[in-house]
Amino acid sequence: MQPSNDRRVIIAVGAGLAILAAVVLALVFSGGRQGPAEPPPAAQGGLTVDVADAPSLEPTRELRCFVEGQYVGMATLTDCARRNGLATEALDVGIDATGALAAAPTAAFAPVPALPPVELIEKPAAATPVTTPATPSAAPVQAGGTACLRYAGSEWRALSSNMSLNQCVQALYAGTCVRPGEAQYGRWGDLTLRLVPRRVEQSGDNTRFRTLAEQDRNCQFPGLN
Known part of the structure; x- marks a missing residue:
C-alpha cells in the first residue's frame, strides 16, 4: 500500500504546482494587458508638443x-x-x-510696400468757381475726401480720388479677413493702411503702425460709419 500512497502525494504536489504556475502566468499576462493609469494626451485636450524638441x-x-x-x-x-x-x-x-x-509680430511677414507714385496721390486742382452778381461772395467749393489706393499685385491702384478715411477703409477691407501672418496694404492720402487679423492699422511714416479700427468676426467694421 505504501507505493500507492506515494503516487497520490506526487500527483497532489504536481497538481498544486500546475495550479500555481497557471495563476502566475495569468497574473503576468493580465498585467501586460493593463492600460495606462492616466488617459492619453489626446484625451486631455489634444496633442502635447514640446517646441524645444x-x-x-x-x-x-x-x-x-x-x-x-x-x-x-x-x-x-x-x-x-x-x-x-x-x-x-x-x-x-x-x-x-x-x-x-x-x-x-502678427502680419509683419508682408513687408510694407514702397510709397505710391505721386500722381496717384495728388488730386487734380479744383476749378475756380464762376461768380455772378447774384452771388458776389460765393466761396470756392472744396472737394471733400482724399485719394484712396489699394496695393495688389506689387503695384498701387487707385480706387477713388475723393473718399473720406472711413469710406476708404470700408472700400478696401469690408468683408475681407486675413489669416495670421498675412497683411493687406492700402493708402489714404499720406496714411498707409494695413489690414491684419481683426483690425486695420494706420501709419503716417510708413513704418510705425497703430490701430485705426477693430474688425468683427464677419470681417466688418461696426465702429466706422
Whole structure:
C-alpha cells in the first residue's frame, strides 16, 4: 500500500504546482494587458508638443526678423521678440515672401510696400468757381475726401480720388479677413493702411503702425460709419 500512497502525494504536489504556475502566468499576462493609469494626451485636450524638441524652432536657430514690418536681419526667436518689445509667444513664426523661415509680430511677414507714385496721390486742382452778381461772395467749393489706393499685385491702384478715411477703409477691407501672418496694404492720402487679423492699422511714416479700427468676426467694421 505504501507505493500507492506515494503516487497520490506526487500527483497532489504536481497538481498544486500546475495550479500555481497557471495563476502566475495569468497574473503576468493580465498585467501586460493593463492600460495606462492616466488617459492619453489626446484625451486631455489634444496633442502635447514640446517646441524645444522641434528642430525648426531651436532656441539658437536664427530666423529672418521683422520689426514694425521692416526686415532687420537674422536673429534668434528670443532676440527678435526683444527687438519687438514682445514676449516670445507673441511672435508668429512662418514662411515669409522669400520662402525663408521668419519671425515677426502678427502680419509683419508682408513687408510694407514702397510709397505710391505721386500722381496717384495728388488730386487734380479744383476749378475756380464762376461768380455772378447774384452771388458776389460765393466761396470756392472744396472737394471733400482724399485719394484712396489699394496695393495688389506689387503695384498701387487707385480706387477713388475723393473718399473720406472711413469710406476708404470700408472700400478696401469690408468683408475681407486675413489669416495670421498675412497683411493687406492700402493708402489714404499720406496714411498707409494695413489690414491684419481683426483690425486695420494706420501709419503716417510708413513704418510705425497703430490701430485705426477693430474688425468683427464677419470681417466688418461696426465702429466706422
